[in-house]
Amino acid sequence: MPSVVLDGDPVPASGELPAEALAGLGGRPFGFYVHVPFCVTRCGYCDFNTYTAAELGPGASRADYAATAIAEIRLARRVLGDADLPVRTVFFGGGTPTLLPAADLVAILRAIGEEFGLAADAEVTTEANPESIGPAALAELRAGGFTRVSLGMQSAREHVLTVLDRRHTPGRAAAAVAEARAAGFEHVSLDLIYGTPGESDDDWRASLDAAIAAGPDHVSAYSLIVEDGTRLAARIRRGELPMPDDDVAADRYAIADAALSAAGFSWYEVSNWAVEPAARCRHNLLYWTGGDWWGVGPGAHGHVGGTRWWNVKHPAAYAARLAAGDSPGHAREVLSARDRHVERLMLELRLDTGFPLAEVDPAARPAVARALGDGLLDPGAFRSGRAVLTLRGRLLADALVRDLT
Template identity: 80%
Template sequence: MPSTLPDGDPVPASGELPASALRGLGARPFAFYVHVPFCVTRCGYCDFNTYTAAELGPGASHRDYADTAIEEVRLARRVLGDAELPVETVFFGGGTPTLLPPGDLVRILAAIDAEFGLRPGAEVTTEANPESVDPASLDLLRAGGFTRISFGMQSARPHVLEVLDRKHTPGRPAQAVREARAAGFEHVNLDLIYGTPGESDDDWRASLSAAVEAGPDHVSAYSLIVEDGTRLAARIRRGELPMPDDDVAADRYQIADAVLGEAGFRWYEVSNWATSDDARCRHNLLYWTGGDWWAVGPGAHSHVGGTRWWNVKHPAAYAQRLAAEESPAHAREVLTPDDQAAERLMLELRLDSGYPLADVAPAARTAVAAALADGRLETQAFKEGRMVLTLKGRLLADALVRDLLV
């Protein structure tokens, strides 16, 4: 599969970072992301860097993946030197991480702990498909240090799942939540997608109700994005399915906020709701608030001290680099102060804590006043010196960010 990664600047074979990236290392929260690029089948809407068995080709395998990932953890320790970097959060994503044996996931986590140390109370999450776990595997993950699990539910309606090419046994997501709770997982998330062609308001309400009744303490709900090169995009291009409608998506978002709010969930990021502060995803909050993270795995993107880099895309190329004791990084970029300021605005404005008014550029004050006047910003938060989005503002968040980045 050809790489679609950006070119960027070259990375030394050693993985050495610029001095600017290492300044202040340890003063910012630090995390690991571990990408597991394997799936049983490819969902029609997915453009993530994942591979089925038929797509994987020679030079990479499920069997060897944990050992390869551990080599990158050790590389991270060499690159980052002796700085004290207790790991706040670890997130295993994919793909489907739970296609690996639980023992492999636990070994990768143990390597991170051995090289860097997990901070007491660290949040450790894995994504999972409901069908890729059972009570025994969940018990092993929990005993091995995992504290949080995120299930890809997407919808409760079979005809919607069919359009997405998702395979679920009816009721299996709710059963998986119960099994995770029984294994001792205090925090459980369900991922949902809205705006799928053929989905009605009633379908979406049914999915929300099923998610709430399953008993998670966190729900993520994302509007369907049609990505170029996916099977879904091809079906839409051929006229087999209609293009998702932005107005419909806005209506579905409002339904989600109402249903989840009535069930005791509160939004804390535009696409995420939790039943308490403790239930919020601390790993994602670290991303959104300017932390550092090392991302392990093919195609994974890291960020340390204003330097961002991304690994080679294919698992075979990734494994070859590490076997040669070389960095698997494909390229990198050093963010300018303006780049970092723009990203901070874009990310913090999506949070319920908002963005400080004092940090808004003078040229953007007119856009701020307009957003307050037309109800996109909360009045009380504004009086307290912060821009916090109202429900209307959340629906128009991307447009407001564009207005503010003058």
């Protein structure tokens, strides 16, 4: 009996994509996302597809992971054919990519370059927990072609890190930024989380001050989301911790925008600030502007020409598929023209460049006028034909997108 795919259509064993997805291949920016699903421990708020050593079970290991990921890269080359596809961005995410030896990450990057070629100015990023990286590994990654590192700082307050189940000490992220700079990384990002139970406004300001003082050229700040099935959700359900408050989160966002703007950072996406255009995360911009990318790894998502697919989740199942010469794809969907329009509006509206007013559905234009009147859209950009969010609009972006679609 064939397996039942509950979310999407089956992916052929060959990984073959529809002909319409391949049309125009090479005319759109192309990148790779490499998912490394390993963590030392599972953070209480995290619902990503990650595994500790005890959770892996037989059939998968960190030691074999680079070879398995390279097998998928070679599969990608077969599926995408002979199209000239210089890779503009590569992003190693997780999990904790830097739990793998730096040599393994460099080998995966080298395989992408051998199969597809890297653009001369390719951006190559790895995420890292501050405690999982040090000077030697950073130097090896930089020498191997990595250009950017994104460090999960989250907070500068120890009691906040404890609630989040983060293992690093408050000062470790700043030290890791300095080590990355010494290794030759021009672009270093810090990730922060606001709205953690027990965090005060002063705690959040201290985290922002510490992040800015560390000297990154990019900061991401995300509101804590309580995901079902996580340890954090269970603690809140039992009454051990309070549920994060939306109004508090809005205040924290405004505090972040003010502090980062005063320090010379400019927002370019609702949750992201950079000191200059060159410091923006080009890989994420590829996602947000409808580019193509191949997602490598268990649970990774890919997208080419309006077809989106996702891999089997468990590392053992992923490795078994590739060992058999098959695609690790679990399911896929072909986006309709309407789906693609809605996604484009949803993503581009979050950018500082906004969305062209001429492409808003006629039925949604009264909602656009209301948004302008309510102070959610920038009047100057509006007069130039673009819907660009104000600070108030950024706080209400999700609701505004619903009104416009």
